[in-house]
Amino acid sequence: MTEFELWSTVVIFGPLLASVVALSARPALLRAGLVLGSLSTLVGSAGLWRAVALYGPGRHPLGGWGQPLGIELWIDGFGVAMLAVTALVGALTSLYANSYFGDLSELSVRDSPAGRGARFFAPLWLLLWTALNGIYLSADLFNLYVTLEILGLSAAAIVTLAVSRQATVAGMRYLLVSLIGSLLYLLGVALLYVQYGTLSLEGLAAIGPSGPIPAIALAAMTVGMAAKTALFPFHAWLPPAHAGAPAPGSAILSALVVKGSFFILVRLWFSVYGGGSPEGLILLGVLGSGAILWGSILALRQVSLKRLIAYSTVAQLGYLFVMFPLLIPEPRLWNADAWTGGLLLAISHALAKAAMFLAAGNMSYAVAEDRLTSISGVAHRLPMSFFAFGVGGLSLAGLPPSAGFVGKWLLLRSAFETAHWTWIAVIAVGGLLTIAYVLKVLRYALDRDEAPEDFRPVPRRMEWAAALLALAAMALGVRALELVELLLVGGPFPW
Amino acid sequence: MNPVDLYMLAGIVITLIALYAALTRAHLFWKVLAINLMGTGVFLILLAAPSRRTPEIADPLPQAMVLTGIVVAVAATALALGIALRVIARSGLPFLPDGDEEDQGSGGSAGEASR
Numbered sequence: 320m321t322e323f324e325l326w327s328t329v330v331i332f333g334p335l336l337a338s339v340v341a342l343s344a345r346p347a348l349l350r351a352g353l354v355l356g357s358l359s360t361l362v363g364s365a366g367l368w369r370a371v372a373l374y375g376p377g378r379h380p381l382g383g384w385g386q387p388l389g390i391e392l393w394i395d396g397f398g399v400a401m402l403a404v405t406a407l408v409g410a411l412t413s414l415y416a417n418s419y420f421g422d423l424s425e426l427s428v429r430d431s432p433a434g435r436g437a438r439f440f441a442p443l444w445l446l447l448w449t450a451l452n453g454i455y456l457s458a459d460l461f462n463l464y465v466t467l468e469i470l471g472l473s474a475a476a477i478v479t480l481a482v483s484r485q486a487t488v489a490g491m492r493y494l495l496v497s498l499i500g501s502l503l504y505l506l507g508v509a510l511l512y513v514q515y516g517t518l519s520l521e522g523l524a525a526i527g528p529s530g531p532i533p534a535i536a537l538a539a540m541t542v543g544m545a546a547k548t549a550l551f552p553f554h555a556w557l558p559p560a561h562a563g564a565p566a567p568g569s570a571i572l573s574a575l576v577v578k579g580s581f582f583i584l585v586r587l588w589f590s591v592y593g594g595g596s597p598e599g600l601i602l603l604g605v606l607g608s609g610a611i612l613w614g615s616i617l618a619l620r621q622v623s624l625k626r627l628i629a630y631s632t633v634a635q636l637g638y639l640f641v642m643f644p645l646l647i648p649e650p651r652l653w654n655a656d657a658w659t660g661g662l663l664l665a666i667s668h669a670l671a672k673a674a675m676f677l678a679a680g681n682m683s684y685a686v687a688e689d690r691l692t693s694i695s696g697v698a699h700r701l702p703m704s705f706f707a708f709g710v711g712g713l714s715l716a717g718l719p720p721s722a723g724f725v726g727k728w729l730l731l732r733s734a735f736e737t738a739h740w741t742w743i744a745v746i747a748v749g750g751l752l753t754i755a756y757v758l759k760v761l762r763y764a765l766d767r768d769e770a771p772e773d774f775r776p777v778p779r780r781m782e783w784a785a786a787l788l789a790l791a792a793m794a795l796g797v798r799a800l801e802l803v804e805l806l807l808v809g810g811p812f813p814w
Numbered sequence: 815m816n817p818v819d820l821y822m823l824a825g826i827v828i829t830l831i832a833l834y835a836a837l838t839r840a841h842l843f844w845k846v847l848a849i850n851l852m853g854t855g856v857f858l859i860l861l862a863a864p865s866r867r868t869p870e871i872a873d874p875l876p877q878a879m880v881l882t883g884i885v886v887a888v889a890a891t892a893l894a895l896g897i898a899l900r901v902i903a904r905s906g907l908p909f910l911p912d913g914d915e916e917d918q919g920s921g922g923s924a925g926e927a928s929r
Contacts, residue, residue, distance in 0.1 A: 488911060491901050499837075509863065516873075
């Protein structure tokens with residue numbers, strides 16, 4: 320058994336097994352599941368990182384059956400980087416969730432709505448984690464479909480763990496969008512199979528899909544994935560769903576789940592279609608720019624803390640699509656700065672956004688409300704959460720030395736090199752708007768006049784989880800070189 | 815037109831009609847039904863695919879895919895109906911409210927009043 324085979328098995332079966340363990344109604348087993356899931360993905364992704372750094376991209380034919388008959392896993396730098404950030408965010412969010420739901424874990428309250436959250440969050444989240452890890456290692460179109468559906472179903476279920484009517488409605492809408500998006504993707508898969516008779520990403524990349532049917536297939540898959548990634552103008556479902564979920568759920572949905580469908584889009588457009596069409600890339604870049612501007616403006620106008628952070632996700636996802644046209648400035652040429660910059664932004668957004676949602680969760684946990692006015696003065700009671708929110712927000716805005724800064728700098732450099740001035744303007748304006756809405760929250764939290772009266776103490780672990788994520792987002796900027804090297808293993812065209 | 819192409823065309827037409835219904839029908843039950851039908855349309859395309867490429871050999875791969883797809887559809891339908899029942903229990907209506915409910919401080923009560 321090679322290192323690739325060992326660790327890719329651990330990274331997928333660890334959280335799956337943990338999810339089954341966590342289905343048990345015993346609090347001890349719930350915790351054991353979260354620990355098992357976190358440890359297996361942390362160790363597994365570290366092992367895969369080492370293997371990819373030593374040997375380059377690798378593969379794992381499951382059960383010894385390779386493609387085209389069997390299912391193969393494919394391990395390259397992009398996939399491992401996403402696995403690793405998922406493992407870090409996931410482990411800290413699991414730690415947070417353990418305390419967040421912890422005071423409810425006398426499962427005699429199982430039938431109450433709050434008890435349902437405590438009972439079902441862990442198994443659903445571990446199942447979601449399995450699906451994400453599966454996506455990042457998939458080597459064929461149909462395996463991607465199955466993991467995508469597991470991801471969508473468990474994510475929608477997590478939204479409806481919150482009791483309010485709005486969260487239920489948001490979860491329903493999220494599920495419908497997610498199912499339609501998956502079926503559009505499957506439609507594309509079917510059309511590609513009609514044309515070429517293979518599902519293997521590598522096989523399709525070798526053929527180099529072109530012509531009307533593959534173009535329609537790419538369009539259908541892109542619309543489906545864009546809807547699931549909440550790319551402007553398909554973003555309307557995201558803010559109520561991400562803001563409505565319980566705090567650790569919000570962090571997972573905003574930081575990790577949307578990256579799953581983004582990952583598939585990158586694989587399709589670059590690895591399989593070799594860049595697609597230049598017009599299509601520019602269209603995605605324009606929609607991304609629209610997301611940056613419109614999402615930021617709406618974030619500025621929100622009166623609720625979690626809504627503001629959710630709209631910020633819409634805006635930050637826009638940056639990931641500005642990468643598309645910059646990556647292929649001319650046919651048959653790819654820009655390494657755009658590749659590493661765009662993906663570093665995806666990774667730093669995962670860390671920063673999870674920190675912000677967890678910190679916001681701490682603030683509204685303390686004052687039992689989510690309005691911006693109700694958190695006034697909370698900074699003096701929860702300095703560590705305030706720090707986590709601030710550092711996460713500054714990393715999002717791209718202030719040095721954060722990972723967001725390195726990512727934006729690389730993206731800007733690639734735009735300068737190819738003289739794409741429009742994208743430069745969008746990236747810069749988006750950064751200013753980000754600072755504006757982060758400062759809006761900080762200003763409320765720092766307000767000294769109104770110290771909150773009804774103040775529930777926040778468990779230390781919840782504060783630590785948020786602060787560690789924010790620190791990771793900052794520290795990643797200092798150690799970005801290792802990550803850049805990892806992302807270049809395989810690059811956008813691994814085959 | 816040979817029968818295989820007809821299957822394929824029917825699959826595409828069913829998928830598109832069902833997609834239209836899923837987007838435009840307001841009732842949640844219709845939406846769930848439409849999504850199921852959309853899946854059926856895609857399955858039809860998948861099943862017709864191998865006969866179009868290699869008419870003389872049976873290809874088991876699309877059948878395996880459709881079987882998996884049906885399992886996924888059952889799970890998705892169960893979850894969707896479960897959440898739909900909860901929407902009905904919370905809001906009294908089997909519809910999703912129009913647009914995004916802005917929670918301008920007043921939370922659910924404003925949305926409730928407008929229904």
